[in-house]
Amino acid sequence: MKPAIILIMLMTTLLFGYDEPSLKITEIFNNQKSLPGTAVLKKRNSLLLLEKTRYLPMEELARKTFVKGGIEITESNFAQKRNSYVTEFKILDLETKQTVTLNIPPGKYGWADISYDEKYFLFNEYKEDKIILWLYDLDTNKRKKLAEGLSQAIADAFRIMPDGKHVLAQLRAFKNSEKPGKDIIPPGPVIYETGEKAGQLRTYPNLVSSKYEEDLFKYYSSSVPYLIDIESGESRKILEPAIYRNLEYSPDGRYFIARTIDSVSYKVPWWKFGNTYKLYNNKGKLIKVLKSEAPAVNLVAGQTVTGPRHIFWNPVKPSTLVAVEALDGGLPKNKAEFRDRLLSFNPEKDKDFVKGRKLKFRFAGMTPINENYYTVSEYDRENNWYYVTLYDMKNNKTTELQNSSIDDHEARLGSMFETKNNANDKMPLVYENKIYFTKQEYSEEGTYPKIYSLELDTGKKSDIWKSERNFYEYCIGNLDDKMNKLVIHRESPVDYPNKFIYSEGKYEKVTDYIDPTPELTSLKKEFITYKRKDGLELSGMLYLPADYKKGERLPLLLHAYPREYTSKELASQKVNYQNKFNYFWGSRDLYMCLEGFAVLENANIAVVGDPETANDTFIDQIRDCAQAAVDYLDSREIIDPERVAVTGHSYGAFMVVNLLARTDIFAAGIAKNGAYNRTLTPFGFQSERRTFWKAKDIYFNISPxxxxxxxNEPLLLIHSLEDSNPGTYPIQSKRLYQAIEGNGGTCRYLELPLEDHSYVTKETHLHLLAEYIDFLNKYVKNRKIK
Incomplete structure (x- = not known):
């Protein structure tokens, strides 16, 4: 080979190694801190503070991992991969304002599970070769080892039992020496065969694909449930090894249900494998097989299984199971007066499930409140509509709490305020026959969370607390059941996030976290609104450099993620967070403000239409939304319309490449972890409900x-090599790069090792910042306009 040819190959191929941006930006990046996780200890008038890792070390991701069938397990210790760690535990006394670091040595720990009486909490420790379960006694300030060799593959590794005196732990089922070996000669071909029914499956990655992988899946995901006495430390095996999806005790502790995986499928991930619900008494004796489900490989879009499903214990009754079953065959296309029906089963008196209330639409959730009240949520797929109803069983009365589009955030009920009951289950907080909700309200000035009460007998709502103007505040927890004393998170564009106690209209600061990067706080921020050419009102959050002067035209980076709406009214609803602090994480686009760019974040790219056909006009609508944003900022003389770039992740990346391929609005684009050939996701994607064979022209037309x-504009194309998101296989980006290269276009393609769909390492984020800055400066900021 000639030396000149070798030189050209070296010049056009990236050298390995991680880069960093300028020293200034690297220092700002390194100075950023994560706020501690916070749990309210109401009975102790204290906060439990958990210091967390901000990024995962690259060497952590490089550890040997089993990734098949929907699980991603570190082989040496059976821990889920990509978990962030708690590094330090602290207690903040709200009376004295003193913070004490708990007597727990430095290490890698999991989140804390606090007992109902707040006498102790449980937590995992991640060692190189095992997971250890610890108990920390808050009265004695001592920790105690309860078990080691926990399994995190599928079922919860541990949970506090209803009596508060025992812990249920899932331990590894096999020793290292029992790991299956791989045959040198394959035992035979792997055979796939169609069944009697059609099976329309999304394109799931990393599926089990051989007998050897099936054996490994069973090895890593099987566990043995043990009951551990907290006081004595004694343990008792309650069932034999199996692949447990979950194991739940009744509130009175007399029974438990075990949901186990019975068969491994090569077509779907573990949550769609064949499984069985079994009911046992607390001695481990089988009482009844409640339900067996076949692998979910023959379901069409929107279909649900038949027979009892969503089986769980009613937390307000000693030992009564609740479930739901389809009345329409599980098929949304079938006409039916009622879609679902509630079921109940009491092991003391019932031989089978008892039929209960019928639901007009598909069941979407149930919240028992107390013996007299519960709520049920329903989803109308045809109209993309959501309902929440409050049922008063004592008076046989119903109250409609929500009746709105699933996209109507202004009409949402909010989230029920929860507390732990004496069986260590999370339950709605009830005080004087009222329940409480947290909800966000939106305005031109910003977003303002609030708490309101709902009287169960009358349905009357009353606001009891609301975020102050010019601040963004939300409630972390309550210090009394009357909701008179609250722990509040408070921040503003100029105030770094801190915790406060709110009582009788007054705020008392209890933490003193300091802004580590004032360079970012000083960025100018404005919530902007503008109109698409058809009159649709759009919005976005505009950021400008701190030293920006009016009339100066800047290059622009527009960040967006397209969303579907059923009406223009819903598409025009504003989500305005201009009252929040400029909190940075990772390689956020706002770093470009430090390079002299204007940045428009969360620009509204609305696709309005019927849920079945909205994508028929996808290209036209994303083009018009993007053009409207650029035209508006141009009319205000903020940007140079010839120096505008667009960026997006996942479906946003799909949008970016479409905008480059089908318009001339942008000078360049950055697309991360997208899918660009929709024929490779033939059974639907995002909100598209039709299959490729029902809408061939649409699939083709919106595939960039x-x-x-x-x-014909430069594209920075990025994809993580361990992307586990259905549909966004790395091959999507590689084939797009090859297509652009083959047609003479300009593209720089980065493959990120070890990263998943979301990026979690410091090295990756610093390298991406360096790439963004070099690329955008070259092709946008310093663009030579012909």
Whole structure:
């Protein structure tokens, strides 16, 4: 080979190694801190503070991992991969304002599970070769080892039992020496065969694909449930080894249900494997097989299984199971007066499930409140509508709490305020026959969370607390059941987040976290609104450099993620967070403000239409939304319309490449972890309900891969090599790069090792910042306009 040819190959191929941006930006990046996780200890008038890792070390991701069938397990210790760690535990006394570090040595720990009486909490410790379960006694300030060799593959590794005196732990079922070996010669071909029914499956990655992988899946995901006495430390095996999805005790502790995986499928991930619900008494004796489900490989879009499903214990009754079953065959296309029906089963008196209330639409959740009240949520798929109803069983009365589009955030009920009951289950807080909700309200000035009460007998709502103007505040927890004393998180554009006690209209600061990067706080921020050419009102959050002067035209980076709406009214609803602090994480686009760019974040790219056909006009609508944003900022003389770039992640990346291929609005684009050839996701994607064979023209027309020859602007294409998101296989980006290269376009393609769909390492984020800055400065900021 000639030396000149070798030189050209070296010049056009990236050298390995992680880069960093300028020293200034690297220092700002390194100075950023994560706020501690916070749990309210109401009975102790204290806060439990958990210091967390901000990023995962690259060496952690490089550890040997089993990734098949929907699980991702570190082989040496059976821990879920990509978990962030708690590094330090502290207690903040709200009376004295003193913070004490708990007597727990430095290490890698999991989140804390606090007992109902707040006498102790449980937590995992991640060692190189095992997971250890610890108990920390808050009265004695001592920790105690309860078990080691926990399994995190599928079932919860541990949970506090209803009596508060025992812990249920899932331990590894096999020793290292029992790990299956791989045959040198394959035992035979792997055979796939269609069944009697159609099976329309999303494109799941990393599925089990051989007998050897099936054996490994069973090895890593099987566990043995043990009951551990907290006082004595004695343990008792309650069932034999199996692949447990979950194991739940009744509130009175007399029974438990075990949901186990019975068969491994090569077509779907573990949550769609065949499984069985079994009911046992607390001695481990089988009482009844409640339900067996076949692998979910023959379901069409929107279909649900038949027979009892969503089986769980009613937390307000000693030992009564609740479930739901479909009345329409599980098929949304079938006409039916009622879609679902509630079921109940009491082991003391029932031989089978008892039929209960019928639901007009598909069941979407149930919240028992007390013996007299519960709420049920329903989803109308045809109209993308959501309902929440309050049932008063004592008076046989119903109250409608929500009746709105699933996209109508202004009409949402909010989230029920929860507390732990004496069986260590999370329950709605009830005081004087009232329940409480947290909800966000939106305005031109910002977003303002609030708490309101709902009287169960009358349905009357009353606001009891609301975030102050110019601040963004939300409630972390309550210090009394009357909701008179609250722990509040408070921040503003100029105030770093801190914790406060709110009582009788007054705020008392209890933490003193300091802004580590004032360079970012000083960025100018403005919530902007503008109109699409058809009159649709859009919005976004505009950020400008701190030293920006009016009339100065800047290069622009527009960040967006397209969303579907059923009406223009819903698409025009504003989500305005201009009263929040400029909190940075990772390689956020706002760093470009330090390079002299204007940044428009969360620009509203609305696709309005019927849920079945909205994508028929996808290209036209994303083009018009993008053009409207650029035209508006141009009209205000903030940006130079010839120096505008667009960026997006996942479905946002799909949008970016379409905008480059089908419009001339942008000078360049950055697309991360997207899918660009929709024929490779033939059974639907995002909100698209039709299959490729029902809408061939649509699939083709909105696939930017098909128009790679029209991409005449530079593209920075990025994809993580361990992307586990259905549909966004790394091959999507590689084939797009090859298509652009083959058609003479300009593309720089980065493959990120060890990262998943979301990026979690410091090295990756610093490298991406360096790439963004170099790329945008070259092709946008310093663009030579012909």
């Amino acid at each position: 891969f098909m128009f790679a020859d029209k991409i």
